[in-house]
Amino acid sequence: MIQASPEAFDSDLKAKVNFIWKVLFIGEGGVGKSTFYHKYTTNEFLFNTNMTIGCEHHSQYVERNGYVINLVIWDLGGQNRFKTLHPAFCKGCAAALLFYDLSIHEREQIKGWPELIRNTNSNTTPILLIGTKADLLEEKALSEEIEVLMQVRDEYQLLGPIITSSKKGWNITETMEYVVDYLLMICGS
Numbered sequence: 001m002i003q004a005s006p007e008a009f010d011s012d013l014k015a016k017v018n019f020i021w022k023v024l025f026i027g028e029g030g031v032g033k034s035t036f037y038h039k040y041t042t043n044e045f046l047f048n049t050n051m052t053i054g055c056e057h058h059s060q061y062v063e064r065n066g067y068v069i070n071l072v073i074w075d076l077g078g079q080n081r082f083k084t085l086h087p088a089f090c091k092g093c094a095a096a097l098l099f100y101d102l103s104i105h106e107r108e109q110i111k112g113w114p115e116l117i118r119n120t121n122s123n124t125t126p127i128l129l130i131g132t133k134a135d136l137l138e139e140k141a142l143s144e145e146i147e148v149l150m151q152v153r154d155e156y157q158l159l160g161p162i163i164t165s166s167k168k169g170w171n172i173t174e175t176m177e178y179v180v181d182y183l184l185m186i187c188g189s
């Protein structure tokens with residue numbers, strides 16, 4: 001998948017955009033949403049971040065299977081103080097990536113997020129479960145957390161899980177390729 005920011009993407013290709021998709025990054029504060037985005041677009045890992053205030057929007061162009069796609073990524077601030085704003089931010093998304101911090105060992109962090117997407121969009125809006133910070137877990141703890149994520153996926157009818165680490169660069173581009181391929185598939189392309 002060829003990927004680029006709006007400035008870098010060839011203007012001829014930009015004129016041929018086939019799809020514009022709003023993709024949400026959701027999940028509790030500090031789980032690694034903005035770090036994931038930064039790693040995806042720059043290949044750099046951010047050791048220190050500030051919480052996202054409200055929501056940040058980013059535009060990315062990708063070329064996949066002959067299609068040109070404009071991904072408009074809405075990276076939500078997950079802190080409680082922003083929750084009243086979330087319904088307005090979530091409307092009209094093509095898909096949501098629900099980030100789950102594997103190192104917290106707490107399935108409650110999922111609570112409320114699938115309902116938020118379904119209430120503001122539809123029951124069929126794809127929600128992809130992303131386990132973050134896999135680099136912080138030993139092998140045994142990681143397999144236990146994957147078990148938990150698979151239960152969560154089944155309970156809430158999510159996609160995934162995909163296990164990632166922005167620090168190590170595990171499954172970052174693969175996650176975004178999965179999202180694009182999934183949306184291309186349901187768009188009938």
Ligand SMILES: Nc1nc2c(ncn2[C@@H]2O[C@H](COP(=O)(O)OP(=O)(O)OP(=O)(O)O)[C@@H](O)[C@H]2O)c(=O)[nH]1
Binds near residue numbers: 029048051
């Ligand atoms: N070890 C490790 N730390 C990570 C990873 N991803 C993110 N972090 C750290 O987690 C902290 C919070 O990351 P953010 O990306 O700001 O979290 P967020 O989900 O955007 O948080 P809000 O904006 O408050 O919703 C930062 O200190 C990151 O360096 C990872 O894969 N591994």
Ligand SMILES: [Mg+2]
Binds near residue numbers: 033051052
């Ligand atoms: Mg953030």
